[in-house]
Amino acid sequence: MRTAQHRGRLVVLGLCVLALSGAAGSARADVNVALTPATQTVTPGTDFDVFVDVTSAGSAFNGFDLVVSFDPAALTPLPSAPTTLQQGCLMTGGCSAACGNTFHVFSTAGDSIAVSDVLLCNGVSLTGPGRIYHLRFHASNTQQVTQVNIRRTRFYNAGLFVTPVHTTNGQVGIGVSVGVGPAAPGFAHPLRVEPNPAFGRVNFISDDDVTGLAEADIVDLQGRLMQHVGPSWLGPHARFGWDGRDARGVRAPAGLYLVKLRRGGQLQNARVILLP
Numbered sequence: 001m002r003t004a005q006h007r008g009r010l011v012v013l014g015l016c017v018l019a020l021s022g023a024a025g026s027a028r029a030d031v032n033v034a035l036t037p038a039t040q041t042v043t044p045g046t047d048f049d050v051f052v053d054v055t056s057a058g059s060a061f062n063g064f065d066l067v068v069s070f071d072p073a074a075l076t077p078l079p080s081a082p083t084t085l086q087q088g089c090l091m092t093g094g095c096s097a098a099c100g101n102t103f104h105v106f107s108t109a110g111d112s113i114a115v116s117d118v119l120l121c122n123g124v125s126l127t128g129p130g131r132i133y134h135l136r137f138h139a140s141n142t143q144q145v146t147q148v149n150i151r152r153t154r155f156y157n158a159g160l161f162v163t164p165v166h167t168t169n170g171q172v173g174i175g176v177s178v179g180v181g182p183a184a185p186g187f188a189h190p191l192r193v194e195p196n197p198a199f200g201r202v203n204f205i206s207d208d209d210v211t212g213l214a215e216a217d218i219v220d221l222q223g224r225l226m227q228h229v230g231p232s233w234l235g236p237h238a239r240f241g242w243d244g245r246d247a248r249g250v251r252a253p254a255g256l257y258l259v260k261l262r263r264g265g266q267l268q269n270a271r272v273i274l275l276p
Helices: 002-019
Strands: 031-036 039-042 047-054 063-070 075-077 102-109 112-119 130-139 144-157 160-162 165-168 170-174 191-194 202-206 212-219 225-234 239-242 255-263 266-274
Touching: 031 144, 031 170, 047 063, 047 170, 047 212, 063 130, 112 130, 130 170, 144 165, 191 255, 191 266, 202 255, 202 266, 212 239, 225 239, 239 255
Parallel strands: 031 165, 039 170
Antiparallel strands: 031 047, 047 130, 063 112, 063 144, 075 130, 102 112, 144 160, 144 170, 191 202, 202 239, 212 225, 212 255, 255 266
């Protein structure tokens, strides 16, 4: 098993060299990577998300290895199908200049999750901030506070290790309030929609200090998804917009729509009225 893991790491390292063979010969500065949200409270027996974010601009990188640990008595990982959907928008090109072609390996064993993700884009590297990975867990039915930790991580650029790497772990309260934020998903300030009613484009504005990736689902009153917007990296008091069109690019019919906006690991809801 150790031999196979060692061989896999060598493959990842070799792919990093190939992906950025023309890049600079040394990696400098640092990488700040965090599990977000840092604290969250979830309902026992439900599913929830943990994100892996590079939280600030720093060293260039084009791949990483990551081992995340958890308590299997409290949490059960829920892989996506296919697991490539777990890659963050920095790696897929959804919010970066990446070409969308990656070498990706995901596995779970006991109390840990192992990930390797490497860009196969010639001459392309990333600096953040942005999302590099997305994990989902199922919470146990027992009320408790548990940790999700970055046990080990390594970042690469042109086949060289990027150092130092600073990590921040996450804490989950299962039916128990943790942290200084709200006890349940939600923002301290309401979400404003401007203009509302609207003939076309609307902006979602939150009067808080939350920073992170934002994405929104716009659904009709029957619960049908009209459009998914994002993800985009937003700072405090930023605006996040919808052009009033459905997923096909056709103007949505006049009526009332529900907006579910997730930013910084929290959820906000609002209503939008589109005029004829």
